[in-house]
Every structure is written in structure tokens, then in C-alpha cells.
Amino acid sequence: xxxxxxxxxxxACTFGPLSLLGTVSxxxxxxxxxxxxxxxxxxxxLLATAAGPTGTAAxxxxxxxxxxxxxxxxxxxKKGYQFFLSERLRDENYNWWPTDKADGAYNFAGSLLxxxxxxxxxxxxxxxxxxxxxxxxxxxxxxxSAPQGQLGQGATYFASNGSQVASLFPHQxxxxxxxxxxxxxxxxxGRFEYSDGNxxxxxxxxxxxxxxxxxxxxxxxxFGYSDVGRSFDGFEFSANRKGSNLTLLGAFPTRGVFDLxxxxxxxxxxxxxxxxxxxxxxxxxxxxxxxxxxxxxxHRNDVKTDNRPAAVRATDKKPIRxxxxxxxxxxxxxxxxxxxxxxxxxxxxxxQWGAQHQGAYAVxxxxxxxxxxxxxxxxxRAGYYLGSGDGNTGNNQHGTFFPILPTPRIxxxxxxxxxxxxxxxxxxxxxxxxxxxxxxAPLFTIRSDVHSLRLADSSDLWYGGGxxxxxxxxxxxxxxxxxxxxxxxxxxxSVDYAPAKSMTVTAYLSYANGGNVISSLYKSRDSVFSxxxxxxxx
Numbered sequence: 265x266x267x268x269x270x271x272x273x274x275x276a277c278t279f280g281p282l283s284l285l286g287t288v289s290x291x292x293x294x295x296x297x298x299x300x301x302x303x304x305x306x307x308x309x310l311l312a313t314a315a316g317p318t319g320t321a322a323x324x325x326x327x328x329x330x331x332x333x334x335x336x337x338x339x340x341x342k343k344g345y346q347f348f349l350s351e352r353l354r355d356e357n358y359n360w361w362p363t364d365k366a367d368g369a370y371n372f373a374g375s376l377l378x379x380x381x382x383x384x385x386x387x388x389x390x391x392x393x394x395x396x397x398x399x400x401x402x403x404x405x406x407x408x409s410a411p412q413g414q415l416g417q418g419a420t421y422f423a424s425n426g427s428q429v430a431s432l433f434p435h436q437x438x439x440x441x442x443x444x445x446x447x448x449x450x451x452x453x454g455r456f457e458y459s460d461g462n463x464x465x466x467x468x469x470x471x472x473x474x475x476x477x478x479x480x481x482x483x484x485x486x487f488g489y490s491d492v493g494r495s496f497d498g499f500e501f502s503a504n505r506k507g508s509n510l511t512l513l514g515a516f517p518t519r520g521v522f523d524l525x526x527x528x529x530x531x532x533x534x535x536x537x538x539x540x541x542x543x544x545x546x547x548x549x550x551x552x553x554x555x556x557x558x559x560x561x562x563h564r565n566d567v568k569t570d571n572r573p574a575a576v577r578a579t580d581k582k583p584i585r586x587x588x589x590x591x592x593x594x595x596x597x598x599x600x601x602x603x604x605x606x607x608x609x610x611x612x613x614x615x616q617w618g619a620q621h622q623g624a625y626a627v628x629x630x631x632x633x634x635x636x637x638x639x640x641x642x643x644x645r646a647g648y649y650l651g652s653g654d655g656n657t658g659n660n661q662h663g664t665f666f667p668i669l670p671t672p673r674i675x676x677x678x679x680x681x682x683x684x685x686x687x688x689x690x691x692x693x694x695x696x697x698x699x700x701x702x703x704x705a706p707l708f709t710i711r712s713d714v715h716s717l718r719l720a721d722s723s724d725l726w727y728g729g730g731x732x733x734x735x736x737x738x739x740x741x742x743x744x745x746x747x748x749x750x751x752x753x754x755x756x757x758s759v760d761y762a763p764a765k766s767m768t769v770t771a772y773l774s775y776a777n778g779g780n781v782i783s784s785l786y787k788s789r790d791s792v793f794s795x796x797x798x799x800x801x802x
Contacts, residue, residue, distance in 0.1 A: 345383045352376040354491070354797040358406075360415040361778055361786035365408035368415030373400040374491035378435060388441050391456075395435035397491050397524060402429070411744045412785055416793070417522075417679060421491075424522040424734065433527035435495055448504035455495050455518070460484035461554065461592065463502065463511040464541050468550035470596045470603055470634065475552070477674060478607055478630060478647075479592050482683065483558055484513075484537060485671030487730055489679075492520040494669070494733065497529045507543040517669055521733035532563040533732045535669065544595070551595035558588040560668050566738040568618055570664060571724045572657050586615040586622050586666060602635040607647070617662035624665040626651040626683060634694075641706075643694040649675070653685030653721030664724055669731035677713060677756050678774040678793050684727035684740070686751075687718040700763060709760040717751040719781060726751060726781055743785060750779025752791075766801040 353375055360368025380393035399421060406419035414420050438454025462480035466472040487494040498515025514536050520526035536559045544551035562584040567577050590611035597604045607630040615622045630647030654663040664684050672682045692713040696706035719726060725742030732739040756774035763769075771794075778789040 345381050347379075347381050349379040349802040350377075350800065351802070352491075352797065352799050354795055356418065356795040357793070358403075358416040358418060359790075359792040360406070361782055361791045362788050363408050363412045363415070363786050365412055366415055366419075367403070367405045368419075370401075370403040370406055370416075370418055372402050372418045372421075374398070375400075376491050376493075380436070386442070386444055388439055391436055391438055391440070392434065393436040394432065395493070395526065396430065396432045397526075398430040399425075399491070400429075413741060413743060417490075420522045424737070425524050428524050431492075431524035431526060433525075435493065435526065450502050452500040452502075453498075455497050456500065457486040457488075457493075458484055458496050458500065458513060458515070459486065460537065460539070460556070460558070463539050463554075464504075464509045464552075466543075466550065466552060468596055470605055470636075471550045471552060471594055474594050474596075474605060474607055478628075479554075479594070479609060481671035481674055482609065482626075483556075483588060483611065483668045483670055484535070485669065485674075485730075487521045487671050487733075489671065489673040490521050492522060492524060492526050494518055494520050495526075496535070498535075507545075509539075509541040511537075511539045511541075513537040513539075517732060519734055521730065521739075523734045523737075530564075530732055530735060532735065534561040534563075535559070546595075546597075548598040549595055551593070553591065553593050555591040556589070558668060560584065560586050560588070560666075562732060564732070564735055564738075566736065569725075569727070569729075569738050569740045569742045570617070570620075570662060571654055571742070580618040580620075582616065582618040584615075584617055584622075584666075586613055586617070586668075588613045588666075588668065599633070601637065602633055605632045605634070605645070606630070611665075613666060617666070620660055620662040622662050622666070624652045624663050626665045626667075640695040640697065643696075644692075645694070646691045648690075649683065649686065649688040650720060651683045651686045653719060653724035655721045655723045657723075663721075664727070667731070672728075672730045677758070677772070678754055678776055678791075680728060680776065680791070681717060681751065682727050682729060682740070685720045685724040686727075687720050689716040690714065703762065703765055705762040705765075705768075706760075707762060709762075710758070712757045713754070715752075715754040717754060718779070719745055719749045719751055722747050722749045745781050746784035748780040748784060751781050752776045752778050768799045770797040770799075771795075772797075 355371060355373045357371040358368060362368060375398040377396040378393055383390045402422045403418045404422060406415040407423055408415060414423055434455060436456050438452050438456045440450050440452045442450050459480050460483045462475055466475055495518045496515035497518060498513065501512045503510045516529050516531050517533055517535065518526060519528040519530055537556065539554060539556045541552065541554045544553055565581055568580060570577065588611050592609040594607050607628070609628040611626045613622050613624045628647060628649045630645060632643060632645030634643035635641060651665040652663055667683050673679050675683060690713055692711065695710040697708040699705055700707045722745055724745065726745055727740060727742050729740035754774060754776045756772065758770060758772045761769040773794045776791040778786065778791065783789050
């Protein structure tokens with residue numbers, strides 16, 4: 265009997281040994297300092313068909329675009345095996361806020377090579393993607409003792425890997441089963457990427473950009489900006505019907521992000537997610553609503569990062585069990601010569617933060633206006649984000665919003681903060697030139713953001729990080745606020761150049777002027793971060 269159900273059962277049995285696959289190493293060492301700075305994918309591209317939230321140029325897996333409305337005819341099945349190869353090269357330069365304890369002025373390079381094979385049939389898809397990551401010139405003197413900590417992403421890579429500079433491991437390996445008698449339904453089993461909020465691709469380009477860059481991966485993401493990334497081992501079930509999508513996820517995150525040993529599965533960290541997305545079209549507008557529920561468990565014995573005294577945290581060995589409920593609403597209206605966009609996102613949390621009760625929330629509200637027919641297609645946007653903090657360490661209540669397993673750099677393009685205990689008032693401008701002849705992506709995309717960053721509660725910490733990525737490292741870090749609230753003013757500029765369908769070049773520069781939280785920890789208020797990146801698909 266060669267039924268789809270039988271193949272599903274057999275496939276599920278093959279992924280148990282997946283975490284036993286080894287990595288290529290050169291004497292990895294266990295880090296002794298938890299990583300403070302996390303990163304995120306580059307969100308500067310404006311088309312839904314551009315590189316996905318992973319930030320790589322690899323072709324999308326067969327199910328990457330699940331259109332909700334209007335219903336699209338089934339995509340033609342590509343016969344036989346399809347091979348692919350992509351390369352991302354990035355040179356990063358840090359001038360972190362200075363301290364006498366370490367050197368935060370350095371540059372390093374990273375290479376992310378992905379290659380693999382895929383196959384599609386009417387009943388099942390197969391996808392295998394191998395990954396090779398290599399580092400050059402990681403800083404060895406950029407780690408200060410507390411409270412200054414690791415000075416930038418290069419320091420975190422070095423703390424997580426020691427002398428290991430390269431690895432090879434399966435980043436994705438899954439089967440996706442489809443029943444021709446039940447169109448729109450599919451079950452994915454294995455190792456794969458997941459982008460919360462991006463379960464579908466909107467037909468309207470502006471709506472698609474908002475989903476990808478202002479909604480997706482606030483809670484669950486692949487951490488695609490880092491040179492290692494994150495995958496999930498488990499299952500994903502999706503069903504599309506009449507402008508709606510239901511997605512169910514059950515998975516363990518993989519090791520990775522900053523740790524080169526990306527093949528292992530973090531079996532003590534458990535994740536379940538349910539998402540319902542509904543297209544909401546109007547006569548002169550495109551819209552979408554989504555409801556979601558996420559359950560997260562962490563049974564690792566790592567010391568939790570929060571604002572309690574160190575001695576109290578060290579004795580709290582109880583697991584984390586948190587439920588997150590929320591939703592988002594987006595709409596793009598035709599107004600005058602342009603388009604007006606609005607966005608709302610909310611998440612509330614309850615459960616157990618070890619020995620404490622969890623009670624936290626986060627909310628985002630944004631608005632923008634673009635002129636798609638004007639020269640350079642200017643798009644001006646503004647918004648406000650609030651992630652709750654904790655103001656009382658002695659009330660047995662943990663009030664700090666916990667972003668779970670996000671991709672922080674989508675929302676913090678200079679990765680020195682995340683969405684815990686944060687107020688972020690921002691303004692952004694996006695300009696696009698016409699695409700090169702025969703292409704769809706703009707030849708140049710220019711984006712500049714200005715962020716006014718404050719801590720939501722001065723009694724809480726300045727948080728960084730993007731969640732569990734190693735059994736020995738909690739994944740979030742916190743620096744003392746010194747009772748202050750003003751974190752920084754951040755100004756940045758990015759330029760994307762797309763001269764060919766297979767190539768994109770990105771340049772990024774940011775300047776952060778530290779507030780009194782940062783001036784109480786470092787010798788200067790000035791920090792500069794930049795990088796130059798090449799993505800190429802062969």
C-alpha cells in the first residue's frame with residue numbers, strides 16, 4: 265500500500281535521527297558568557313517576490329507562497345529534481361559604545377552558502393537544503409565583564425563558538441504531503457523555516473510588504489540575518505479556503521543563530537502555534553486580519569534573564585510555560601493620488617515564568633502614505649511600539665514581554681535592542697527607482713529610519729537577544745538600566761541595488777546616540793554600525 269497516509273507515517277519516523285547529524289568544526293568551545301546582541305533579516309526590499317525574511321537569495325521552497333485572495337490556480341508542478349545554490353557574503357563593521365574593559369571597534373566577514381535539491385509531485389514535495397557557514401576575523405577582545413557584556417554581534421559569535429570558524433549541516437529537510445482530493449490542504453514534516461505572520465502572501469504589493477516587514481516574525485522566525493539562522497523540527501499543517509488560511513505548527517527549534525553547530529535540536533524547548541488569516545478586500549482597499557495563539561515551553565536549566573537579583577534567578581529552576589494570544593489588522597486604501605496604509609498588532613501573555621506568574625503585553629500601531637506613480641515612489645511611514653516591562657521584582661509577577669523566538673533585526677536594524685521592555689517611536693522614508701529592463705525589483709531601494717527608543721519601565725533591564733539557540737545559553741541578555749529610561753536615538757540608511765534577477769547588493773549604515781541608560785554604562789554616547797552584503801543565486 266503506497267497511500268499518502270502511509271508515506272506520512274514513514275516520513276515522520278525518519279526525522280528522529282536528524283539531530284544526530286554532525287557539524288564540521290575546529291574545536292568548538294562552550295561559551296561562558298550569554299550572548300547579548302541578536303540580529304534580524306534585512307527588510308529593505310519592497311516586493312513580495314523579493315528575497316524572503318531569511319535574507320538569503322535561495323529559491324523559495326515549493327509552498328513558500330500561499331496566496332489567500334483572490335484564489336490562484338494551482339501552480340504547475342515542476343517535473344524532476346531541481347537543484348539550487350546561493351551565496352551570501354557580508355562584511356560587518358562595529359564601533360560599539362566604548363569601554364575600558366574590551367574593544368568594540370572591529371570588523372569581520374561571514375559567508376553563508378546554501379545548496380540543495382527539491383522535487384514536486386501532485387501528492388508530495390521534497391526539499392533538502394544544506395548550509396555552510398564560515399567566519400573570517402571574528403573579534404577576540406570584544407567581550408567585557410558585566411554589565412557591559414558582549415560588544416556587538418561579532419563578540420557573540422566568538423563567545424558561542426570559540427575557535428570554531430565553519431560548519432556544514434542540513435538547514436532544511438522536509439516532505440510536504442498534499443491530497444489532490446482536498447485542494448489547499450498540506451502537511452509538512454521534517455526540518456523547515458517558519459515565519460509567524462507570513463503564513464500567506466497578499467496579492468497587493470504594499471500589503472505584502474507590510475506583512476513581511478512590519479508583522480512577520482515578531483514572535484517566531486528563522487533569524488535569517490544571522491550567518492547561521494534557525495530552523496524548526498516538527499510539523500506544519502495548512503489549509504486554504506475562500507480567502508482564509510489556517511496554519512498549525514508543532515515544533516522544536518534547532519540550535520544555531522550564533523552557534524555554528526546548527527544541526528542539533530533543542531528538545532527541551534517546545535513550541536505550538538495556531539494562526540487564522542482572513543483576507544478583507546474592499547472596493548478601494550486591500551486588507552487582512554489574523555488571530556494567533558502561541559504556546560511556549562522551556563525546560564532548560566539555564567539561568568533566566570530578568571530583573572530579579574542574580575541569587576534569586578540562580579535558584580529558579582522551574583520551567584517557562586507561556587501562552588501568547590493576539591492578532592493583527594492591516595489595510596491599504598486608495599486615497600487621492602496615493603495609498604494610505606494602517607496597521608495594528610497586539611499580543612497578550614499569561615502563564616509561568618519559572619517561579620513567577622507571567623502577565624505581559626505588546627502593541628504596535630503604524631500608518632503610512634505612498635505615491636506609487638510619482639518619481640522614486642516615495643513612501644512615508646510612522647509608528648509606535650510598546651512592549652511591557654516589569655516594575656516590581658518582589659510581587660511574584662513577571663511583567664516583561666517575552667518575544668519567544670523572533671527575528672529581532674526586522675524591527676531593530678541596528679541590533680542592540682529587542683522588543684522587551686521597550687517604547688519605540690519611529691519615522692521612516694522609502695524611495696524606489698524603476699526596475700532594470702526585464703526585471704521586477706527596483707534597481708535601487710533606499711530606506712531611512714529614525715527611532716526614539718526608551719525603556720517601558722526604568723526598573724527593568726535593557727534587553728537584547730532573540731531566544732533560545734543553545735542548551736547552555738538562555739538566548740536573551742539584560743543590562744542594567746541604572747534606573748534610567750532613555751535608551752537611544754537611532755538613525756540609519758540602507759541602499760539595495762538589484763542589477764540582475766540573481767544578484768542583490770546591500771549597504772547599511774547606522775548611528776546611535778545613547779541616552780542616559782547607555783551613558784551610565786559606557787564612556788561615550790556614540791555607536792556606529794555598518795555592513796556591505798552581496799546575495800547571489802546561481
